[in-house]
Amino acid sequence: MARYHIETYGCTSNRGESRAIERALREGGHRPAAGPDEADVAILNTCTVVEKTERNMLRRARELDEETPADLVVTGCMALAQGDAFREAGVDAEILHWDDVPAHVLNGECPTPTADTEPVLDGVVGILPIARGCMSDCSYCITKRATGRIESPPIAENVEKARALVHAGAKEIRVTGQDTGVYGWDRNRGESLLPELLERICAIDGDFRVRVGMANPRGIHGVREELARVFADNEKLYNFLHVPVQSGSDDVLADMRRQHRVEEFVEVVETFDAHLEYWTLSTDFVVGFPTETDRDHEQSLALLRETRPEKINVTRFSKRPGTDAADMKGLGGTLKKERSSEMTDVKMDVVGAAHESMVGRESEVLITEDGTDDSMVGYDRAYRQVAIPGAERHGVGLGDVVDAEITGHNTVYALGELVR
Numbered sequence: 001m002a003r004y005h006i007e008t009y010g011c012t013s014n015r016g017e018s019r020a021i022e023r024a025l026r027e028g029g030h031r032p033a034a035g036p037d038e039a040d041v042a043i044l045n046t047c048t049v050v051e052k053t054e055r056n057m058l059r060r061a062r063e064l065d066e067e068t069p070a071d072l073v074v075t076g077c078m079a080l081a082q083g084d085a086f087r088e089a090g091v092d093a094e095i096l097h098w099d100d101v102p103a104h105v106l107n108g109e110c111p112t113p114t115a116d117t118e119p120v121l122d123g124v125v126g127i128l129p130i131a132r133g134c135m136s137d138c139s140y141c142i143t144k145r146a147t148g149r150i151e152s153p154p155i156a157e158n159v160e161k162a163r164a165l166v167h168a169g170a171k172e173i174r175v176t177g178q179d180t181g182v183y184g185w186d187r188n189r190g191e192s193l194l195p196e197l198l199e200r201i202c203a204i205d206g207d208f209r210v211r212v213g214m215a216n217p218r219g220i221h222g223v224r225e226e227l228a229r230v231f232a233d234n235e236k237l238y239n240f241l242h243v244p245v246q247s248g249s250d251d252v253l254a255d256m257r258r259q260h261r262v263e264e265f266v267e268v269v270e271t272f273d274a275h276l277e278y279w280t281l282s283t284d285f286v287v288g289f290p291t292e293t294d295r296d297h298e299q300s301l302a303l304l305r306e307t308r309p310e311k312i313n314v315t316r317f318s319k320r321p322g323t324d325a326a327d328m329k330g331l332g333g334t335l336k337k338e339r340s341s342e343m344t345d346v347k348m349d350v351v352g353a354a355h356e357s358m359v360g361r362e363s364e365v366l367i368t369e370d371g372t373d374d375s376m377v378g379y380d381r382a383y384r385q386v387a388i389p390g391a392e393r394h395g396v397g398l399g400d401v402v403d404a405e406i407t408g409h410n411t412v413y414a415l416g417e418l419v420r
Contacts, residue, residue, distance in 0.1 A: 002030045002105060005039035005068070009057065010047025012176040012213055014076055016129035017098045018045045019120045021075075024102035026120070041105050042068040045098075048078035048142055051318040054085070061091045075101050080146035082321065119161075119168045124399040125368055126165030126173045130158050130197065134179040136216060139257045140289070140317065140325035143178065152184050155193060159200045166206040171399040172368055172379075173201065173210045180212055181219025192219055195226045202234040207401075209366055210234075211383055214242045217260040217268055224268050228275035239279035240383035242311075243268055246286045248303030249296035256289060256325075262303060269307050280382040282311035287343055288336030289317045290328035297339050304346055310354040310384065312347045316340045348411060355409035358384065362419060367391070367400045377413075378402070385413040394418055 004025055008018040021043065022032075033039035042064050046057045057078050065072050072093040074086055083095040096104055119126060131152040134144065162173055175198070177183060184193025194215070201210055220227055220243070231237050245265045247253050253261065265283075272279055285300055304312065316336045319326040365386045367378040376391035376398075388396070388404055396402055396418070404416030 002040040003033035003038060004030055004105065005033045005036045005042045006045065007036075007043070007060070007064070008045040008076075009053070009060075010045075010049065010077065012127060012174055013129055013178055014045055014047060015122070016127040016174075016176050017076070018043075019122075019127050020129070021045075021098065021101050022120045025105060028102065028106045030105065036064055036067040037069070039068055039070065041071040041073060043073045043075065043101060043105075044079075044093075046074060046076035046078035048076075048081055048146070048320070050315065051320070054078060054082070058085060058089050058091070061086055061093060062089060065091050065093065071105075073101055073104060077143050077146040081142045119164045119170075121165070121168055121170055123368060124169065124171040126162075126168065126170030128158065128162055128165060128173050128175050129177055130175055130180060131177045131183045134177075134216070135182045135185055135219070136179065136259055137257050139255065140286070140320060140323055142320035142323055145322065147178050150179070150182050150186050152186050152193070154187070155184075155197050155200060158197055159204070162201045163204050166204055166208055169399070171208050171366060173208060174213060175201070175210060176213035179214060179216050179219055181215030181217075185219070192223045192227075194220065195223055195230045198227075198230050198237060199234065202236040208236060209238055209379075210236050211238045211240055212242070214244060216258075217243055217245060217265040218258075221260065221264045221268055224271040228271050231272070231279070232275045238379065238383040239276050239381055240282065241268075241272060241279070242282040244284035244313075245303065246284055247289065247292070247296065248285075248300035249292070252289050252292050252296045255291045256286070262299075266303075266307065278382050280311060280384055281307065281309040282313075283307070283309045284313040284315065285343060286315050286317050287340045288331050290325060290330050292317075292331065292339075297342075301343060301346055304343065304350060308350050308354070310351060310382075312351060314340060314343050314347060352409070352411045355384070355411060355414050358406045358414050359408060361406045363404055363406060363416065365402050365404050365416065367396055367398055367402065370398070380414075386416045387413055388416045388418060391418060 036042045074093045079095050133147045133150045363380040365378040367376045369377040371377045374392040375389045377387050403419040406414045408415040
């Protein structure tokens with residue numbers, strides 16, 4: 001029986017892969033170690049979304065190589081897309097695909113499952129990867145080299161996984177994938193099965209909520225009406241949608257090979273606006289793509305102001321080795337920094353206004369995290385974060401649903417008081 005240590009970096013999908021690895025190890029009779037220095041095997045699940053992340057992954061791999069007395073396994077997106085980088089950095093590790101990690105650690109041993117092999121939760125949160133891979137071919141993305149094209153398990157299989165999470169005590173299920181919007185494209189002639197899957201998950205008995213992870217505009221545009229109706233009809237679904245547009249310029253989107261146009265993104269937003277009175281739009285922008293002009297940048301700022309997402313991720317473009325965009329002549333670092341700062345200023349205005357509009361509202365909040373001191377943190381129906389000072393002192397715990405009056409905000413999250 002091995003003692004394992006897992007560290008995970010990157011997106012929710014990566015965390016879901018780690019949960020699957022850990023579940024397989026537990027089913028094989030293995031147990032978590034207190035830390036890497038006490039583990040028989042350390043597993044590093046990597047991310048490679050930007051160059052800074054890549055450097056951090058190499059640094060952490062070298063540290064774990066020194067801290068772990070036995071084996072080191074490196075998996076995840078950077079391992080699959082840039083495995084040679086670890087070898088060139090002198091890291092003594094097995095570079096493996098996610099699916100191959102459990103078999104390597106189990107080393108041919110017969111599984112010895114015990115009573116505590118139920119699905120692995122992160123507190124009261126269960127992560128449900130519904131598929132692996134995507135259908136995009138973005139010119140700047142290195143992750144595609146790791147994940148490949150979409151591979152969708154049947155709906156029934158994902159529903160059973162969700163049911164197991166609920167039975168294990170999950171109060172929030174995070175439906176995730178590299179692109180949840182194209183779930184089922186490989187099974188359904190290029191049309192998303194996400195609406196049907198969500199309805200089936202919401203039909204599971206139990207008190208829980210469901211958050212849908214990143215869905216690219218192209219994947220959900222064709223089913224936007226059906227998907228919005230599913231959200232409107234199911235109270236278990238958070239009214240939250242992460243739709244990364246990346247640029248407000250069709251010219252830049254074409255150079256990025258993003259497969260959607262700005263108009264399609266706007267149509268998705270307008271459809272959800274028509275069906276949901278209170279919901280959260282989350283989106284991403286890449287600033288400083290090599291072909292981005294001043295006019296393109298202004299179009300991105302205009303789109304941000306027009307659609308007013310409540311959650312916005314702004315990332316400066318960085319060249320990823322092996323991608324087509326890496327061969328393009330880049331913009332200067334100063335210009336990228338200026339554009340990023342300008343977009344971040346607009347972002348803070350938009351996000352701050354959204355949270356200011358919440359003040360005075362009474363919201364039902366699902367508690368999913370411990371806060372600082374005696375506060376607890378949770379999410380309202382639109383998946384907006386609410387911190388409640390003093391909640392722990394009043395007996396509120398993880399998984400509880402409480403009524404809170406929103407009394408203020410800190411720009412990116414709301415502050416609430418318990419309603420008795």
